[in-house]
Amino acid sequence: MGTRIVVVGAGMVGTEMVEILRKRPRFAIEEITILARTERRMVIDDEIYAVEVARPEGFDGAKFAFFAGTEGEAGASKEFAKEAVRRGCIVIDNGSDFRMDPDVPLIIPEVNPKALKGHCGLIASPNCSTIIMLMALAPLHRINPIAKVYVTTLQAVSGSGTDGIRELEAQQRAILQGSLFEREIYPHPIFGNVIPAIGSFVDNEHSSEELKMLYETQKILGRKIPVYATCVRVPIMNGHSMNIVVEFQNKIHDHIFKKMCDTLVRSPGVIVYDEPDKGLYPLPLLATGKDEVFVGRIRQRDLYTLEMFVSGDNILKGAALNAVQIAELLF
Numbered sequence: 001m002g003t004r005i006v007v008v009g010a011g012m013v014g015t016e017m018v019e020i021l022r023k024r025p026r027f028a029i030e031e032i033t034i035l036a037r038t039e040r041r042m043v044i045d046d047e048i049y050a051v052e053v054a055r056p057e058g059f060d061g062a063k064f065a066f067f068a069g070t071e072g073e074a075g076a077s078k079e080f081a082k083e084a085v086r087r088g089c090i091v092i093d094n095g096s097d098f099r100m101d102p103d104v105p106l107i108i109p110e111v112n113p114k115a116l117k118g119h120c121g122l123i124a125s126p127n128c129s130t131i132i133m134l135m136a137l138a139p140l141h142r143i144n145p146i147a148k149v150y151v152t153t154l155q156a157v158s159g160s161g162t163d164g165i166r167e168l169e170a171q172q173r174a175i176l177q178g179s180l181f182e183r184e185i186y187p188h189p190i191f192g193n194v195i196p197a198i199g200s201f202v203d204n205e206h207s208s209e210e211l212k213m214l215y216e217t218q219k220i221l222g223r224k225i226p227v228y229a230t231c232v233r234v235p236i237m238n239g240h241s242m243n244i245v246v247e248f249q250n251k252i253h254d255h256i257f258k259k260m261c262d263t264l265v266r267s268p269g270v271i272v273y274d275e276p277d278k279g280l281y282p283l284p285l286l287a288t289g290k291d292e293v294f295v296g297r298i299r300q301r302d303l304y305t306l307e308m309f310v311s312g313d314n315i316l317k318g319a320a321l322n323a324v325q326i327a328e329l330l331f
């Protein structure tokens, strides 16, 4: 008998999750049930799924419940995650509601798989930008501990879910038709613009997205590393990129630099794509649809500091794939 799986959320991440589960049968699946707010049918890989309204009984008999609903009070995780655990599921949550809970492991399988040990049924997958950044930084941190990080992200509208894609498409259409912009979810037009504000401002200095990158990095790496992040929404459909300046504790002599680069080349889930003179460097379009995170433009800035450019698919490794890999680890 295979495993019964529940996916909560039928948006960008939920749909991708079902596609991945169908493509990567590392464990036999008996049935995938999709729960959301509204009942409907949807077609994924030519198969029709009946999306049911989420309710507690929907979790009975399932081994894994992957949560990809919206965050916060009206979101699915706050409403159903603990109930699903009580009903016997292992919950893997893509949202931020439980990430900083000390009883909830926050996992990137390639980075901190051991933190899964002794979990209490609820496991969190980090923020998309945190995952993409740490896929590049964690292998280096093992060789030369990180002292501090400066990162500027360029985040696609798919990071805001289906509504983000819809808003950029609507604004593109409006420009072509010469009609007025629609604007609902972003505080400024996103078409033809970049917005250095993601999430809400916690104080005058830090957005919630920037603080997620700081605190989640510290929890995953287990050290109080300062992460100075500036998170920017850009008018592209998919794929998050970031420029990272990272200062290490120990000097990066030539042989250490080589060792760090070689380690990145060998790191699972990372592709070093770094021949800028041939036009080969990470791009969001290159990373879209790929499981791996791309790292390039690797440069040494001074004896302690490296700079690099990184792109990854925020829906895949930044969310759905990471969550499925966590379940695979548990098997």
Ligand SMILES: NC(=O)c1ccc[n+]([C@@H]2O[C@H](COP(=O)([O-])OP(=O)(O)OC[C@H]3O[C@@H](n4cnc5c(N)ncnc54)[C@H](OP(=O)(O)O)[C@@H]3O)[C@@H](O)[C@H]2O)c1
Binding pocket: 008, 009, 010, 011, 012, 013, 014, 035, 036, 037, 038, 039, 054, 067, 068, 069, 070, 071, 074, 075, 076, 077, 079, 094, 095, 096, 126, 127, 128, 158, 159, 160, 161, 162, 163, 314, 315, 318, 319
């Ligand atoms: N997009 C990314 O790059 C990304 C990356 C990392 C993590 N995440 C996280 O993953 C989650 C899903 O993101 P997304 O981009 O897929 O969002 P989305 O496209 O907006 O989809 C959200 C889905 O959640 C469902 N939902 C919302 N509240 C619910 C509730 N109370 N009960 C049941 N279902 C509910 C919605 O149902 P209806 O369809 O019926 O409205 C919708 O299908 C969020 O927590 C997000 O923070 C997203």
